[in-house]
Amino acid sequence: MDSLHTGYRNGTVELLRIETNLFNLYIQGKPFHPTVEALQLHRDEEGAMVNAHCRIDKFSSNLEISSISVFSPEKNGLQEWDEGQACAPLFFETQAYEIVVEKKQDVAIQFYHENMYLREAVKPLGKNILSGILNFQNEVGYTELELRLHGQALMQLQLEIFPTKMDYKKDYETILSDVNQQIYNLSFDFLRKTYHLTGLKDTTQQSMTEFFAILKHMFQHLVQAVERIKNAPHIKTNIVNQKVTSGKARHAGKGNLAYLSRHPELFVKDNKNGIIHINGQNMYPTHVLESKKYMDFDTGENRFVRWVLIRIAKKLQALRVRLKSVERTSDPQLLRSVDLMESQLQRLLRYDFLAVGDMTHMSVSLVLQMAPGYREVYRCYLMLMKGLSVQGDLIRLSLKDLAQLYEYWCFLKIHDLLSRKYELIKQDIVKVNRSGIFVKLDKTQKSKIMYRNPQNGEVFTLYYNSLPRGEQTPTVGQMPDNVLTLKKSDSSIEYKYIFDAKYRLNPAYEGTPYRRMYTNPGPEESDINTMHRYRDAIVYGDGQQELERSMFGAYVLFPYDNEEQFRDHKFYKSIELVNVGAFPFLPNATSLMEKFLDEIIMDSPEKAYERSTRPRGTKEYYFNKLEGKNVLVGSLREPSQLDVALSERFYHMPLKNIVDHKLLTQIEYIAMCQSRRKFQEPGNTGIHWFGRIQDWKVVRRGEITERPARPGTEEELYVKFTIERWERRDKPIALGGQGIYTCLYTSKYMFDRAHEIAELKLENDEDLRQWREARRVGKVKVELDHADVDLAGSVVEIRVEE
Secondary structure, three states, X not given: OOOOOOOOOOOOEEEEEEEEOOEEEEEEEOOOOHHHHHHOOOEOOOOOEOOOOEEEEEOOOOOOEEEEEEEEOOOOEEEEOOOOOXXXXXXXXXXXXXXXXXXXXXXXXXXXXXXXXXXXXXXXXXXXXXXXXXXXXXXXXXXXEXXXXXXXXXXXXXXXXEOOOOOHHHHHHHHHHHHHHHXXXXXXXXXXXXXXXXXXXXXXXXXXXXXXXXHHHHHHHHHHHHHHHHHOOOOEEEEEEEEEEHHHOOOOOOHHHHHHHHOHHHEEEOOOOOOEEEOOEEEEEXXXXXXXXXXXXXXXXXHHHHHHHHHHHHHHHHHHHHXXXXXXXXXXXXXXXXXHHHHHHHHHHOOHHHOOOOOOOOOOOHHHHHOOOHHHHHHHHHHHHOOOEEEEEEEEEEEOOHHHHHHHHHHHHHHHHHHHHOEEEEEOOOOEEEEOOEEEEOOOOOEEEEEEOOOOOOEEEEEEOOOOOOEEOOOOOOOOOEEEEEEOOOOOXXXXXXXXXXXXXXXXXXXXXXXXXXXXXXXXXXXXXXXXXXXXXOEEOOOOOOOEEOEEEEEEXXXXXXXXXXOOOHHHHHHHHHOEEEEEOEOOEOHHHHHHHHHHXXXXXXXXXXXXXXXXXXXXXXXXXXXXXXEEEEEOOOHHHHHHHHHHOEEEEEXXXXXXXXXXXXXXXXXXXXXXXXOOOOOOOEEEEEEEEEEEEEEEHHHOOOOOOOOOOOOOEEEEEEEEEEEEEEEEEEOOOOEOOOEEEEEHHHHHHOOEHHHHHOOOHHHHHHHHHHHHHOOEEEEEOOOEXXXXXXXXXXXXXX
């Protein structure tokens, strides 16, 4: 079908008319959806609209259909229609349609639909009219509208409902396939407004022949799945408490307090080594509980795998008995095949991870449905034990509404993108809500998947519908769909990013404010505002520190397939500016999202921090809060390092020595401390040289060619500072009996005024005030609680030397 004409765009028209001897049925509404037109959805390779499905069945001989008319976009009106004729897509999700049944005779005609909400939407209007508004919300596929007479089906009208934000064939059907491939049956639902046709049917009377035919087809797949599980079985950690003598206990846990309180006979008097004072005497326990951890294969998932293999083996034994009992010549080849399968099953059952207890109850977990190997065994179980088989009959299965299905798909697709490049190391068990033939993820349970980056060993976690531990919302509760938490190996903080699925799209119609502002289709402004709210409202706190904003970025995932066009959208460019924006995300549009995931995973801590937007006045705040700590004083290993640093105008140090990486963005100067142990010539110790930083970058030690690396340190991360020019102090800062272990941070104010390096440790207002007053009197001596200034915890004394 060609693109629709424009003569009917402002209002509803009659889409379908059925005239019979008992009634006339009318359905009216808009024959198009503006978003479908704007995005040019549901087109074939030539760009024409695909055909829609429509079928009319009559079940009573008393009913005579005289005419059927369907709206034609080419004619801009109704035309006669015969079943089998091409029909343009006329019915779409989220669009309202009015149905009217006008009775010609005084008969008790009723409207029926499997879905209660649609059934109750159509009510009698007067004596001869049935009328109501049908809206399929976010559900697509087939729907059946039925008219009944005295409780018996009179006529059935089957229509096809099309999605409005994604292409039916290219996107929607791929999403269904992806979801079912990741978690079997997750897309199925029960008695929705629409349904889909499938070749799978459920039977409770499966024959042994059917069982063996299916088993023979998938047996090797089952064996390979178990072999795969053997390489990485699901395990759990158990703790056992064992009574041992006190002197032999290595790990005595907190449980000993309760244990010893119940067993006072274990205490003996020991005035020398007694650790508990009882009734004026020092007592000592002779025995305590020692806690030991061990890894155990006895998990529900492994019990399930063992149970499946045993069930199949029992069915094979029953099959052999039946084969031998038939009154005809047995087939040796068939018996050999059965024997071979049984021996394979017995071999698999001897694996260590299957030496577990019996399965007492069925519990479906995310591990069982998604983990490699377990997922395949579970699928085989559904086919074999529940009787699912490939049949030619067509059955009806309701599917979840498209908004929920898109949310599930976004989570599973992010997992799929990550699992392709990164190692899957852990999946938390998540219960599913199972009713009939459909399942859904249970949002009351926290679910997370952990990965490891094989390049650097860093671990990161994907959360679904839950917040990481420690996150909280002091005001209004917030629950984004997906949170990715990155833990950098050389950073003490976690970097967290929100990816929220929104099945919403603004098509940027001509003449709308959205079109004037953003030009191209994109996410709704309200969804972008939600991302700002998520980022600012979710904070971190462990009860011992001030609350901190912990989300470094928040992004909308929305259904749109033109990634190249969206690159110019304001909400994509805003990601680089404020780390809030959107990504188009559909089966054929995942490249922008995949590229961004790789970027944030491989980001250095410094770059990850720089992605976040800091409040106005941050620089001044940190200047005041940290007393303007913009000078890094580093130590030198030997005199040759000083010579190279001065000649090449650079300074380098291990990145691990800089605990708080945020300070890298604040440091403006580098100073070098010459220790007494390395620089033994008189007058050659203390801090003589400093310089302004021109540039800095994090590199591997082997990439610093100005000075050879010590063996074994080539792959370590270092910070290389490029210095504009080195300057020599008129008067060096003396050591004063102190030293620097790694590095020290101070302000340029203190650096310019200090006489001894201990003075560089002065930080709080009270110490600075006391130091300034003492300096006016004479020479000041600052005494610290450690010989190394950077390791000192506090100032012991500030005094004026005589």
